[in-house]
Amino acid sequence: MDDVVERVLITKAELDRQVEELGSRISRDYEGEELVIIGVLKGGFIFLADLARKISIPVDLDFISVSSYGDSSKSSGVVKIIKDVDINISGKHVLIVEDIIDTGLTLNHLVELLKTRGPLSVEICAALDKPSRRKAEVQVKYKGIEIPDEFVIGYGLDYAGKYRNIPEVCILKKEIYQK
Ligand code: 5GP
Numbered sequence: 001m002d003d004v005v006e007r008v009l010i011t012k013a014e015l016d017r018q019v020e021e022l023g024s025r026i027s028r029d030y031e032g033e034e035l036v037i038i039g040v041l042k043g044g045f046i047f048l049a050d051l052a053r054k055i056s057i058p059v060d061l062d063f064i065s066v067s068s069y070g071d072s073s074k075s076s077g078v079v080k081i082i083k084d085v086d087i088n089i090s091g092k093h094v095l096i097v098e099d100i101i102d103t104g105l106t107l108n109h110l111v112e113l114l115k116t117r118g119p120l121s122v123e124i125c126a127a128l129d130k131p132s133r134r135k136a137e138v139q140v141k142y143k144g145i146e147i148p149d150e151f152v153i154g155y156g157l158d159y160a161g162k163y164r165n166i167p168e169v170c171i172l173k174k175e176i177y178q179k
Contacts, residue, residue: 001166004159004176009152010145010169015127019047022125022142023054026095031057034092036119038085040110041065042164043099046156047127047144051097062087066106079109090118099156100128100147101140108136127155128169145169151177 026035037059039048045063052061065083094114101107107124114122125142132149147169153159154166159177163170 006171027056036060040098094119094122104136104138
């Protein structure tokens, strides 16, 4: 996939190290509690698959699929639920697992939505963080790797639906999305 990749930004080894650390922290923090982990589709599926196997306590797993209204390359913050969670989260701790926080608008909306369903708590775990582009204030308890303002693909992240299966986080060549 050299034709679309500018360079590797985060190697698989760095991702594995980060995931291991986050998994240990989550296991410690929620020991003895009822935890529901909600993966945000589609981008969060690879990170969640890795993270779930580094969590050593029993957890309920579910998925939610959301899409931003309007231009797909820009987040409007108004999210449409394409697939909702099946689990009742009332009285349980919820951890949302997302691929990347960019503007923060999607997660902000999602947290507010899930809070209306009576959970004990709602926290966020994100594999990647692009803080320079933040538009909405979001509290991210479990933050992965901070990245610069570049459009990245791989490790679950797509460009036009493709490249989610690249094992590393890579910078997409500018000429691909600027043409
Ligand atoms: P936010 O509402 O935080 O701006 O939107 C986050 C979503 O935008 C992510 O879940 C992801 O789907 C998408 N996104 C943000 N930055 C990137 C990026 O660099 N690469 C890709 N492939 N998607 C991104």
